[in-house]
Amino acid sequence: MNRKRALISDTFKVKKRRNGTEKFGAVNEGNGPADVKSTLQYLMTLFPRKLFNDTLPPIVLKHQLYSIHNDKTLVDKEVNKLQESGELLIFQLGFDTEAFGLVFASDYKAKVLAGQEGEVTQTTVEKFLEKVVSSCTDLSFSKDKMMREFLFTDSEITQLMKSGVLTVRDAGSWWLAIPNSGKFTKYFIKGRKAVLGMVKKSKYNEMLQADLEERRTTSQVKFPIKYHVHDIVGAELVESIPTTSGTLLRFADS
Numbered sequence: 001m002n003r004k005r006a007l008i009s010d011t012f013k014v015k016k017r018r019n020g021t022e023k024f025g026a027v028n029e030g031n032g033p034a035d036v037k038s039t040l041q042y043l044m045t046l047f048p049r050k051l052f053n054d055t056l057p058p059i060v061l062k063h064q065l066y067s068i069h070n071d072k073t074l075v076d077k078e079v080n081k082l083q084e085s086g087e088l089l090i091f092q093l094g095f096d097t098e099a100f101g102l103v104f105a106s107d108y109k110a111k112v113l114a115g116q117e118g119e120v121t122q123t124t125v126e127k128f129l130e131k132v133v134s135s136c137t138d139l140s141f142s143k144d145k146m147m148r149e150f151l152f153t154d155s156e157i158t159q160l161m162k163s164g165v166l167t168v169r170d171a172g173s174w175w176l177a178i179p180n181s182g183k184f185t186k187y188f189i190k191g192r193k194a195v196l197g198m199v200k201k202s203k204y205n206e207m208l209q210a211d212l213e214e215r216r217t218t219s220q221v222k223f224p225i226k227y228h229v230h231d232i233v234g235a236e237l238v239e240s241i242p243t244t245s246g247t248l249l250r251f252a253d254s
Helices: 003-011 033-045 062-066 072-084 105-116 122-133 143-149 154-163 182-200 209-214 225-234
Strands: 088-092 100-104 140-142 166-170 173-176 206-208 238-243 246-251
Touching (some): 033 062, 062 100, 062 225, 072 088, 088 105, 088 173, 100 105, 105 154, 122 154, 140 143, 143 154, 154 166, 154 173, 182 206, 182 209, 182 225, 182 246, 209 225, 209 246, 225 246
Antiparallel strands (some): 088 100, 140 173, 206 246, 238 246
16 A cells, blocks of 8 residues: 555544554553543544534544553543533544544534424424433434334434434444535545645654644634544544644554
8 A cells, every 4th residue: 555545544543542642642551530521521622613614513522532642441431421421422533443533412402402493393292302302312323223122213223313313324234423514524535634734744753842832823724633643643643742842643544
């Protein structure tokens, strides 16, 4: 694979953790559950609400948390606790099987309801939020479960797909989805490729994190660069190396 193809390939791949590679901003592994939640809240502040006219709930990718917390197991455990308590929703974003979006349930419900006001699908979506989203932690739902357990009809399931809260997974099952999130995915992927390209085109395929964050963004980068830095570090598309001059980010060849 040539270097250009390698960059494109790595853009869509969340790599396995490389032993011994320290991550920028990593906190002590002893830090507790409250820190994971506060980190999540911090990452949410980097989400560009205005870019989407405030129609989307703030979305964070789970692996972005790994850019700050060394203990991946702790992160997963605390994310699962937040999900099980009904405070957090998890979404399969579609562009990578290992890329999971995290959204606070209250934000999700508020944006979905606002988008449904006056729509013919409003009543069905309200029923879905109350009966399914508020009580079930599944990322996807089978037709049998939707009809037998939650008592939705075929026509109601069609309305849920039309409204964007469900998207097809395969024949007879659907992913829980974020309405109108296609633009988020498009901008995110383009931004990731562009920011990775900045690192790769630098001397020795590396640059200081501080210098990267001060770069003028191109039209391809619509999110704050910090949002993308947490992504490429957490996804291990770059190696994060502490130096006396600050954290160095090095492009991780496949």
